Amino acid sequence: MWAFDHEGGIREGLEESFTDVMRSIEPSGHSNQTVVQLAPRLSKKKIERDHRWEPTKTEIDRIVRDIWPKNKEDPLKQLKGVSQRKPPLTAEARRAISEISEGFWKTCSVVDSLKEPSLKGFIFEAQQRSKDDQDYEHLYRAIAEMAERRLEVLRRRRSDKGTWYALVEVTHWSGDGIGEILERFHEKCASRSYAVAAARRLLAEHANKFSVDVTVEAEILTDLEWNARRDD
Structure with a gap:
């Protein structure tokens, strides 16, 4: 199914x-038939x-x-597809997207650095400016939505309840400091405490993959963070 x-x-x-x-x-080499x-x-x-x-x-x-x-x-009745035809990406459009997105990392970094009280004020101010400044209405709404998501992540991280994920990543690091993820192991858990226990277990299971240029790292994620990481 x-x-x-x-x-x-x-x-x-x-x-x-x-x-x-x-x-x-069942594990290989398991010879004890009484267990x-x-x-x-x-x-x-x-x-x-x-x-x-x-x-x-x-x-x-x-x-x-x-x-x-x-x-x-x-x-059975047949339904025709309604997918939208993808328009061609011109060189001009590609340059424009690249130029606009150059500063995205800084915007994300600033929003992620804010604590909950600051995020609340940031969200309110961005929403207000989206109403007052019609030229940048959509941009202010976008950063307000980013801050709302970050605030919700922080709220969920304070609670032991909800859906959590344990994640272990095996990463190979080249000489110039660039990492390539070789393997990912995850487990869906019913609470934060269960996710911590699962992360420890996964880390122990794959600790033998650690070497000079390979790291094995564990972390726990809320469902919101997991959905974003999964898409990546």
């Missing part, structure tokens, strides 16, 4: 099912419950009718 997110994607569901499959594999490996068995049950579907005869018959219809009312 595929789980779709609010944008219609299935990547997160596939990653979760892959994690369950990997956990269901039952409980975790793999639980993972296998979870796979069958969350990621597998056994169709009934009625459902199979319906699928067959969709593929080989015998009556006019049998086939």
Whole structure:
């Protein structure tokens, strides 16, 4: 079964099912037949419950009718796509985007450096200026939305509740200080404390990959931060 997110994607569901499959594999070299490996068995049950579907005869018959219809009312209705045609990116447009985006990193850095009381004042002022200054209305609204997101991240980080993610990244560093992520391991957790425990476990599992030019780093993320990191 595929789980779709609010944008219609299935990547997160596939990653979760892959994690369950990997956990269901019993460790190699396990020769003690008297010890039952409980975790793999639980993972296998979870796979069958969350990621597998056994169709009934009625459902199979319906699928067959969709593929080989015998009556006019049998086939599924078809919908035509409505995706927007991508316009060509001219050299002028490319230069303009590059010039405008050069200062984005500074804007993000300034917003991320603000504490909660300052963020609240920043948001209010940016929203007010979007109303007073019509020439830059959209830009002020954009930085207000950035600050609102940052404020929500800080609020969620104060709480142990909510959805959290444990993340471990294995990164190779070249001589000029440029890092390339080789592997990422993550786990979705029901609270911050669970995410901390999961991050420690993942870090221990992959600590042997650390070397002179390879780092193994762990962190925990709120769901908002995870969605942004996942897209990256």
